[in-house]
Amino acid sequence: MRYSYAAPLALSLLFANSAQALTVDCGHLLDVKSGKWRDNVSVVIDQGKIVSIDAQQPGGAGDHIDLRAYNCLPGLIDSHTHLTDQFGPTTYSDQFRLNPADYAIRGTVYAKRTLQAGFTTVRNLGDSNNVSIALRKAIDAGLVDGPRMYTAGEPIGSTGGHADPSDGYRSDLAGDPDAMHSIINGPADAWKAVRQHYKDGADLIKIMPSGGVLDESRSVDNPQLTEEEIKAVVAAAHDYGFTVAAHAHGAEAIRRAVVGGVDSIEHGTFMDEQDMKLMKEHGTWYVPTVIAGETASAKAQIPGYYPPQVASKAAGIGPKLIDTLGRAYKYGIKIAFGTDAGVYPHGDNAQEFSYMVQAGMPAIETIRAATVNAAELLKHADTLGQLAPGYAADLIAVKGDPLQDVKLLQHVEFVMKAGTVYKKP
Numbered sequence: 001m002r003y004s005y006a007a008p009l010a011l012s013l014l015f016a017n018s019a020q021a022l023t024v025d026c027g028h029l030l031d032v033k034s035g036k037w038r039d040n041v042s043v044v045i046d047q048g049k050i051v052s053i054d055a056q057q058p059g060g061a062g063d064h065i066d067l068r069a070y071n072c073l074p075g076l077i078d079s080h081t082h083l084t085d086q087f088g089p090t091t092y093s094d095q096f097r098l099n100p101a102d103y104a105i106r107g108t109v110y111a112k113r114t115l116q117a118g119f120t121t122v123r124n125l126g127d128s129n130n131v132s133i134a135l136r137k138a139i140d141a142g143l144v145d146g147p148r149m150y151t152a153g154e155p156i157g158s159t160g161g162h163a164d165p166s167d168g169y170r171s172d173l174a175g176d177p178d179a180m181h182s183i184i185n186g187p188a189d190a191w192k193a194v195r196q197h198y199k200d201g202a203d204l205i206k207i208m209p210s211g212g213v214l215d216e217s218r219s220v221d222n223p224q225l226t227e228e229e230i231k232a233v234v235a236a237a238h239d240y241g242f243t244v245a246a247h248a249h250g251a252e253a254i255r256r257a258v259v260g261g262v263d264s265i266e267h268g269t270f271m272d273e274q275d276m277k278l279m280k281e282h283g284t285w286y287v288p289t290v291i292a293g294e295t296a297s298a299k300a301q302i303p304g305y306y307p308p309q310v311a312s313k314a315a316g317i318g319p320k321l322i323d324t325l326g327r328a329y330k331y332g333i334k335i336a337f338g339t340d341a342g343v344y345p346h347g348d349n350a351q352e353f354s355y356m357v358q359a360g361m362p363a364i365e366t367i368r369a370a371t372v373n374a375a376e377l378l379k380h381a382d383t384l385g386q387l388a389p390g391y392a393a394d395l396i397a398v399k400g401d402p403l404q405d406v407k408l409l410q411h412v413e414f415v416m417k418a419g420t421v422y423k424k425p
Ligand SMILES: [Zn+2]
Pocket: 080, 081, 082, 125, 126, 340
């Protein structure tokens, strides 16, 4: 008897849940395209997607989430993260103590922090040993709470350059990393490295056409890939449907990357007028990462925090980046939000909005950079970056109007990714 009662009850519950979609009632909801708020709307969600957004009906059917005291926005997208690393004073020596599994386990914690901060999607631009590909798989399988990840796996660069994992090692430890380990010298290596990324399960390609701040080599801005090598990476990437992100600080490296056909310039610190003109012509995106520059400049003041070579490069980067972003915005370059998360503490991503406003961007433009623009850069503008029917149910909420005070985005109180709630007020 017990079972004959229990079974129909369980079935009816199941039926009720699947038949009645979830509804989120928002006090205000941002249409990022128009920059206008819609008041008192209900977002109906089914199978992880938005079905409809209409005026609130009192006492509507199904499960309701009450966000009538909140402002709802699309889930945020960070176009430049390193979810499996967290920079600190022991980073350089950690490489000799930690295994890939250590970075992987830490990555699960950083992924959760990122999602809790309101970032429902990230473009991950570099790891070691493809640890981020394992993290993406665990998130996709629902084993780990984290943002939807598109990851480049290991970055591709040249011998002794910003991607060379053995920079600064003594010679018997340094070895000679090759295309199998993402270090290329010549177009044939470029093809090999991109194809290896396809085999490894990467979603896109990250290259290092210029020096960088945090590696133990002399120059932050020298060109480290030839135009020929960049063109080979881009041609190979296109065969496999990959986009290409280019870390580039120096003007010449930026020029080569843009002419070479990359999709985005990351950091772009010493971008000159010619670079901007070319970027506009080629429709190249700019991902500024001001918070990383500011953090590096601040930490460079702490004696011993960075090795001396790194400290001298880091000191001037922050103020320069914010100036470059201001000029690029005025010039009309397409800007996508990205932070270089991992250079500063994971979860603080939204501080970038304030830096972007400081650089001269209106708040709505900074939010577009982190939603519709970032989705377009990912080539997922038809499913991500907006609250509209047919889009992924990625929705965050804050108390107050972030168009008036963009700092409110540092206090996200509700997070939903693909219809699942990860944070509630
Ligand atoms: Zn980076």
